[in-house]
Amino acid sequence: MIEIDIKFDNYTVMASSLLFTVLYILFSLCFVYPPKEFISAGLTVQSLLSTWLGSENERFIQYHMRRIVATILWHSVLPLGYVVGLYILDDSNHQAIFWQGGAVWQLFVFSAVVAPLVAAYLAWDWWRDHWKSHPVARTLAMFYNPDAGWISVASDINIEFRRVDKVCIETNPVVKIIATDNWIVKVAPYWLYVVHQSDAALILSSSDTHQVAPGSHREAQYLNIEVKSVRPGVKPFCIRLNAMDFRDFEDKVSCPITVLQNVTFHRTLLDRFLVAFQEQVAKNAVYVTTEELELCIGCMQTPANVKLQKYCDDLTVQGDSCTTCSCRPLWCLTCMGKWFASRQDQNHPETWMSSKATCPLCRSRFCMLDVSQVQPM
Known part of the structure; x- marks a missing residue:
């Protein structure tokens, strides 16, 4: 019976340790990369140490210098x-937690004990001499004039951050991009990247597109912008933006953004829709005509190249069904796509592809299947 009880106790301890391990890993991941639930519950470094960190709006640079130290x-x-949690959980053999196990476990325990000591030494080394040795202070020191110090540069950034016309874009829960009148700042968990716009070269090097959800037609496009400074010693960094935020960022920065030739992206939601609209029209039936085509009455730049004619199998109720349009070709594909998008619910772009619009002239209802490209004979 004693042997059975011992085995049962061992299984219980193993199950408890496994459950604790899984829960602790999940908690650690959420604490390092907090989801919305953790942020709203205040389980972040910024919320837990808000009194010591101070106000980001009042002293932006000093706030993030302290935040970096606290995060580390x-x-x-x-x-x-985690090691202490296992120590408390297994109250039968405390020494086994530290000394039993393979070399990998012992190395992990040693690192777990040493890491806070190293972090504490770094924090003390950065704090002494009024934060002069802090990595952020050393970065700002590359921008100051001989008659001033890093604090003067920090003061300039603080003043510009307090202005209401700054652009602040949160790219994920732990990274955000800030563009002021003269500075571009990337806030990361362990670093603060800073570059003066007069020294900066911005290169849009790549883009990638992802589905919002599996099986969904909605897509999100992200742009990777390399930021380099001509000032010696300033680290280059990369900005990853949603394409929807690119226009705000581009309007705020004074330096031009170089787009490489192999990079294509949609600056707005309308741009993305126009691509989908053109792809669908290319699959529709072609309208062959012998009449001479005039310039599009929408833009007056491109020859009219689309015709509305009913091809879909629309069986909706009378008054909402697609009808035949008798107007001759007067619009180009781009202008027709913009007109179609303007007649849709702007709060629900996911419904645009399956919705309808009316002809700009005769008000005949049509869907995307009824738009044909014109082919002269």
Whole structure:
């Protein structure tokens, strides 16, 4: 019976340790990369140490210097917290937690104990001499004049950050991009990237597109912008933006953004829709005509090249069904696409492809299947 009880206790301890391990890993991941639930519950470094960090709006640079230190300290304690949790959980043999196991486990325990000590030493080394040794302070020191110090540069950035016309884009829960009148700043968990716009070269190097959800027609496009400074010693960095935020960022920065030739992207939701609209029209039936085509009455730049004619099998109720349009070709494909998009619910772009619009002239209803490209004979 004693042997059975011992085995049962061992299984219980193993199950408890496994459950604790899974829960602790999930908690650590959410603490390092907090989801909305953690942010709203205040389980972030910024919320837990808000009193010590101060106000980001009042002293932006000093706030993030402290935040970087606090983030490194808190994250360095997470492995030690796991070891201590196992120590408390297994009250039968405390020494086994530290000394039993393979070399990998012993190395992990040693690192868990040493990491907070190293982080504490870094924090003390950065704090002494009025934060002069902090990596952010050393970065700002590359921008100051001989008669001033890094604090004067920090003061300039703080003043510009307090202005209401700055652009602040959160690319994910732990990274955000800030563009002021003269500065571009990337806020990362352990670093603060800073570049003066007069020294910066911005290159849109690549883009990638992802589906919002599996099986969904909605897509999100992201742009990767390389930011380099001609000032010696300033680290280059990369900005990853949603294509929907690119226009706001581009309007705020004074330096031009170079787009490489092999990069294509849609600057707005309308641009994305026009591509889908043109792809669908290319699959529709072609309208062959012998009449001479005039310039599009919408833009007066491109020859009219689309005709509305009913091809769909629309069986909706009378008054909402597609009808035949008797107008001759007067619009180009781009202008017709813009007209179609303007007649849709702007709050629900996912319904645009399956919706209808009316002819700009005769008000005949049509869907995307009824738009034909004109082919002269």
